Amino acid sequence: MLLLTLFSICLILYPECGLRPSYESFLETGKRITAGRYAKTGEFPWHVSIQSNGKHICGGTVISALWILTAAHCFAEEVPPDLTVVVGGTDLSRPLEQHRPDSLILHENFDRMSMQNDIALILLSNPIEFSNEKIPICLPFIYDINTWQHCWIAGWGTTTSHVLQKARMKLISREECLERIPQLEENMLCAELEKGERGACQVDSGGPLVCSYWNTMKWFQVGIVSWGEDCAEKPNHEILISVYSYRGWIETETAIRGKPFFIEGVDNHTQLVFLECRLLLFISLIAIRLL
Numbered sequence: 001m002l003l004l005t006l007f008s009i010c011l012i013l014y015p016e017c018g019l020r021p022s023y024e025s026f027l028e029t030g031k032r033i034t035a036g037r038y039a040k041t042g043e044f045p046w047h048v049s050i051q052s053n054g055k056h057i058c059g060g061t062v063i064s065a066l067w068i069l070t071a072a073h074c075f076a077e078e079v080p081p082d083l084t085v086v087v088g089g090t091d092l093s094r095p096l097e098q099h100r101p102d103s104l105i106l107h108e109n110f111d112r113m114s115m116q117n118d119i120a121l122i123l124l125s126n127p128i129e130f131s132n133e134k135i136p137i138c139l140p141f142i143y144d145i146n147t148w149q150h151c152w153i154a155g156w157g158t159t160t161s162h163v164l165q166k167a168r169m170k171l172i173s174r175e176e177c178l179e180r181i182p183q184l185e186e187n188m189l190c191a192e193l194e195k196g197e198r199g200a201c202q203v204d205s206g207g208p209l210v211c212s213y214w215n216t217m218k219w220f221q222v223g224i225v226s227w228g229e230d231c232a233e234k235p236n237h238e239i240l241i242s243v244y245s246y247r248g249w250i251e252t253e254t255a256i257r258g259k260p261f262f263i264e265g266v267d268n269h270t271q272l273v274f275l276e277c278r279l280l281l282f283i284s285l286i287a288i289r290l291l
Helices: 002-013 021-028 174-180 244-256 268-290
Strands: 047-052 055-062 067-070 083-087 097-099 101-106 120-124 148-155 165-172 188-193 208-213 219-228 237-242
Touching (some): 047 067, 067 219, 120 244, 148 219, 165 208, 188 219, 237 244
Antiparallel strands (some): 047 055, 055 067, 067 120, 101 120, 148 165, 165 188, 188 237, 219 237
16 A cells, blocks of 8 residues: 555656546546537646736647747747746636746747747746646657647637637648648648637647547647637638657757756656655565565
């Protein structure tokens, strides 16, 4: 029983990416998800609100205890003095956990005209303590859009709602997208609303498009919302930065700052917590055998 308790503590301190324990528990109750499209607690535990002067300006994603992934076009060259990252909730009208950024990293080749390389990282001054409502997203290990199923976007966006909203999306081929959006650049992806979905006005710039790997319960951030057509357009297309295409950039930039994040693993702070958990379990096992 003691080992089980310690193991549970370790899972809380070092959660596996891309899981939604609170939301999956909600689904197990048999409750029906309505078409209202308000996100449930824990449904997108990696989604954050990036705020300036207390106002939501962009979305982002937790990729580790110290790093937030977002879009470069959300910012000027310097970190605004009043910038905060709000984590762990869906209702911005309620008090939520806030983190101050230590530094902001825009892609060195970001072009504000073409929106090429529209990707940025925020290094937090203090690590996020993970819980069922605060879990990192997994980053993709393959580019092929046919791999990804059940894709969603979420955000507070241009609506007046303080509650996170969501919409189902479908990745479409580059060839199909170019027919409608000829200015599509390299390393960009294209997605459109699934049939029956409402307009995408709830989308957040800098927020994620997340998809499951085939039909598993594990979620990956396939894209970063960069720009799109007017949210009233039918069908509505969102242009995304391909996260897979920037895996190397993420690893390089985080390493330069002394807080390396590895796509196949986690940053050094989270690794330390995990090692502490393993050591705790090992010591406990020895103690039990000696009793």
